[in-house]
Amino acid sequence: MQTHEISRRFLTHFTNAGHTEVPSASLILDDPNLLFVNAGMVQFKPYFLGEAPPPYPRATSVQKCVRTGDIDEVGKTTRHNTFFQMAGNFSFGDYFKAEAIEHAWNLITGSQESGGYGFDPERIWVTVYLDDDEAFHLWQKIAGMPAERIQRRGVEDNFWSMGVPGPCGPCSEIYYDRGPEHGREGGPVVDEDRYLEIWNLVFMQNERGEGGAKKDYPILGELPAKNIDTGMGIERVAYLLQGVDNVYETDLVRPVITKAEEMSGRRYGAGNPVDDVRFRVIADHARSGVMLVGDGVTPGNEARGYVLRRLLRRIVRSVRLLGVTEPVLPEFAAVVRDTMGPSYPELVKDFPRIESVVRNEEETFLGTLASGLKIFDMAAGEIKSSGGSQLPGDKAFQLHDTYGFPIDLTLEMAAEKGLSVDEQGFRDLMAEQRARAKAAVKKTGHGDQTVYRDLLALGATEFTGYQELDTEAVVRGLVREGVRVPSAVEGDIVEVVVDRTSLYAESGGQESDAGLIVGDGVELEVLDVQKVARKLWVHQARVRRGEVTEGLAVQTRVDPEWRIGARQGHSGTHVVHAALREVLGPSALQSGSYNKPGYLRLDFAWSGALSPETRSEIEEVSNLAVRNDLPVRVVYTDMGGAQEMGAVALFGETYDETVRVVEIGGPWSRELCGGTHVERSAQIGPITLIGESSVGSGSRRLEAYVGMDAMRYLAKERALVQNLASMLRVPDEDVPARVEALVERLRQAEKELDKLRAAQLLSSAGELAGAAEDINGTALVALRAPDGIGGNDLRTLAVEVRNRLGSRPGVVALFSADGPKVAFVVATTAAGRDAGLAAGKLVPAFAPSIGGRGGGKPDMAQGGGTEPGGIDAAITALRGALAS
Incomplete structure (x- = not known):
């Protein structure tokens, strides 16, 4: 069956x-x-x-x-x-x-x-x-x-x-x-x-x-x-x-193993238990990964995104160990789509986006895999050259945490090099990380909502805000600090539950409405509105005057200016989302949003930054939709009906049996949404994109102003250009060229200054070498160079001083502070190295004094720190190391 x-x-x-x-x-x-x-x-x-x-x-x-x-x-x-x-x-x-x-x-x-x-x-x-x-x-x-x-x-x-x-x-x-x-x-x-x-x-x-x-x-x-x-x-x-x-071996999982067999030329169950583990990892994680991406999770470094990233990277690692070097995740994802699609048809419909996410994660990991392998090879080489036989736990943890290497991959690579791994040290660091994660989860633990149980039993709050801004209501309950109270007086902050309300509760990315609750001799300023169990509107409010009691007849009033801006922001989000999909394609789906009066933020699945031309095109398509004054229509249906209409659902949202579909321009923008919206798109006003950035691997963020906020932003930009034009004494259109010319002149001036500074530093090399102190037959030049000297200049000066020490065993250590940071360089002469002095091994003697770290080869080492006040102590520590 x-x-x-x-x-x-x-x-x-x-x-x-x-x-x-x-x-x-x-x-x-x-x-x-x-x-x-x-x-x-x-x-x-x-x-x-x-x-x-x-x-x-x-x-x-x-x-x-x-x-x-x-x-x-x-x-x-x-x-x-x-x-x-x-x-x-x-x-x-x-x-x-x-x-x-x-x-x-x-x-x-x-x-x-x-x-x-x-x-x-x-x-x-x-x-x-x-x-x-x-x-x-x-x-x-x-x-x-x-x-x-x-x-x-x-x-x-x-x-x-x-x-x-x-x-x-x-x-x-x-x-x-x-x-x-x-x-x-x-x-x-x-x-x-x-x-x-x-x-x-x-x-x-x-x-x-x-x-x-x-x-x-x-x-x-x-x-x-x-x-x-x-x-x-x-x-x-x-x-x-x-x-x-x-x-x-069931019908929904075995096909993934079959695909891995085809790609690798190896066989599951052929008597190699190590290979069998890899096949099972691929099959399990491919299914989990596709289902998670299908529900809107994108790979990242925290929480859900980190789990997904780990699953996908374990697949890539397992396939590599089976001898496959070409990209694999899109092919495995296609197998999962075909096997799971009959029960979850959304996987088929949304597959272009799913495929894009897993492909991008594989490409990203292959880059970090190469970097991680270099780190591992360097660490293994240093351990073997020093006569060691074990990779430290912190190095294994770094490979896991920074480069995504599972511990079993590190163990296998170490065994190939004839090394063991400090597994206990690794697991201790993992335990510390898990403890921190659990502590973070506890801070956001599930609030006790039992106080609302009796209020929920009275029935759901009726939301009237789609039709009106002011609504007659009755106070059903008051809650303060998690406890039901019969009343609240002036100055109190209290949670108010009413039977009907016109105030929108925060949901679907839209901020809650601002407004008032007023009654006979009573006025409350509404600070926030949240939903409990998706049915109860809870108003957090400050009592401005009078006494509010249970059973009091009141009126909820939405700030009309706030609502205008909120509707523009939410409808603008839908318009930008539709424009995004029109320009980039249907796989550029919204994965999160936030909007408030005059502002919107939209996260979407995409790999790579958008070009300025693409951003301009999205902005133009959005504003064309505004100019065309598209009709906005609301349809109530069930989830099946919404899917037949092609309505887009927000990842991670939970919907009731009856859902609300908001259309802007018919099928051009059709989304499940409970927010407040304009009647026609022209009411949104101008839309101005103000930023585009990364919010994790495979996920981007667009930000925009709408309505009067967009106008104010553009006015500010225009004033800025006019001020620059006035300062540079050129027409507005010539500002970019003039600024570019000034920047180039500044670059050339900085290059000349660098040359002069380098020459000045090098001129002091002979004097510094001549002032070297003798410590047990070793010439030491250790000092604090002028602040602000970068690592490259320090290195140049250290080499020149070392050269001036001639054939003597010698060490040069130079430090420079730049604000809260420290740069340092250590160099040794050939005679010093013959005497057993290695620059890289001297760093641990003084690095703790400046809160730093670094390393390098026997002839040269460099690094940085975070405590400039410790430079003198670092120099003293270095003297002590040479003396002993």
Whole structure:
């Protein structure tokens, strides 16, 4: 049975049982606790936590997931994967244990002819929580499961929570016995290789308190509504039903290995376990990488981008070790597109952009790979020449952190050179880095939104801002410092929840509206508006006068000037995005945006800077759209209808069942968007691009002013040109040529000054050499040269002084400060080197004094530091090193 068919049967089984089919969420959701969606229930968290009322009593989905905690183990075994699909059925206070068990049993053991999976009931085992007698007896009653195939397990295996205070409960796991050739008898408590877990049924019935992630927390009581959350591993079921041993041999993964075999001429499973690891790494990471890029992740050096970069570079490294030297990522991406496309058609539609991102990352890595290999070869040569046999941990970490070398690549290269690697030192540095990353995540942890639970139960806030600026409303609740309060008085800053509001809440890249909340004798200045659970508008406001209380009748008022500018900024973003795609092609998709009155910022997937001509063309296309006064239309539909219309969705956004499509000029610009917009494009006013820059590998950023801000920017530019023209006494159009001529004259003058400075420095070389001090028979010239002398001039002077020392053993050390930085050069004479003096080895003696580092060869070394005040101490340290 093909994997796509397994997913289809799951969804059909549960929709026939009254569940609403919910599409997979993006792999990147707005959850500070998660880099990527890692379980099927993630998109339903607000319903389980009580932060929002569920729109349906029961649901089913096949969710794409990525887990990255053990990337280094991928390929070494057949059990570790980064990307997988989790099928699930969910009940929000509707049905509970009996129905969950019955649904699962009927699907798993139902005949394939009737739409089931056809597993042999005699090979099914289950586990339940230690004291969950109810589940134990239900398995016996519903499935006829004999007691000896129902095993009880403890809190770490069969009790579930989110790791934070909130819903929790016992779970029941379903296992399939693969047979005696796969391990020992005795059920899953004895051998989880033979007895493979395929489904976990979570019975969410309790509420937990503070404590450990998996155990050591109190159970506070039962939930008022009991829920069901299940997860079935699509890939695990696939390899069982396809009669293969692991996920790497299934229909959706094996084709990537086949492509790698074709490219390398080597064979998977041919008896070379090292090659097999490489094939598995390629297959797993290719799938994960394409799915991540498809959901808008671009390679980078932080967070999600770093994980993606690591995955893609591990593919390139593995392919190189299989003997392939040509580019490979676009070809592997095409295989993933063809295999995964039937379930995720957006991969086919968006493939030009995906291919561009992975191709650019491979080209970038090949450049850093060459640089990293040079660093490694130099380090290995120095170690061997000094009689050492181990690459230091910090060097291995540098190769990993700076050049993207996984540790196993460094280990392999070192072994080829006859060297070992200080793995413990490397792992210590990695642990420090992970600790810093975890600390950063904790700083942005998931806020406690339970205070809004009762307010959410009253219903969603009605947003009226599309139709009006002023709206009559009633205060439903007040929150201060995370606690509900009955009232707030003048000077207080409080969060205000009302039943209706005209004030836009920050979302979709658009800043929240500025405005007021006013009532009888009460006025509040709105500082910010945010959404909770996508349904509740929370206004942060300062009480200017009076006392605001729950139940008070008020009016929300949007600052009209702010709204005009906000609409121009957001509509301008859509126009620039459409112009960008028209000029660069459909693969130049927006990956993020920010807009506020008069300003917009748009990030998009693209490799390489835009030329001035391209920028001008984008600006011209944008302003032509403004001049043509295109109509702006809003259409409400479902996601399927939006996709049929060709509407562009923003990566990482979560959309409701009904979506809002904003058109500017019909199909020219058609995007899913909840923001506020102009009625016609001419209302945007002029659009002026003010910047284009890189925001990471494969991602660029455009910035622009719109409306009056664009006019003010252009007026300022015009005044600048006129002032320059006046100063240079030329017409405006001659300013560039005159400035270019002045710059060239300045360059020539600087060259002449450099020559004079060099001559002046060299003239003092004889005097400096004559003043050399003798330390144990070594002539030492160590001094602070005039501030501001660069490294090249220092080097020239040091060589000249060294030459003046003649045949004596000698050392020249020159330092120069330039603001907060220090440059230094150390040179040794031939006689000094014969006596055992090496410039590079002298640097560590004084570098700490100036907070610096550097290195070089025995005859010459140079470097820099950050503490000019330590130059005298550095010279003293150097004297001490020579004296000893």
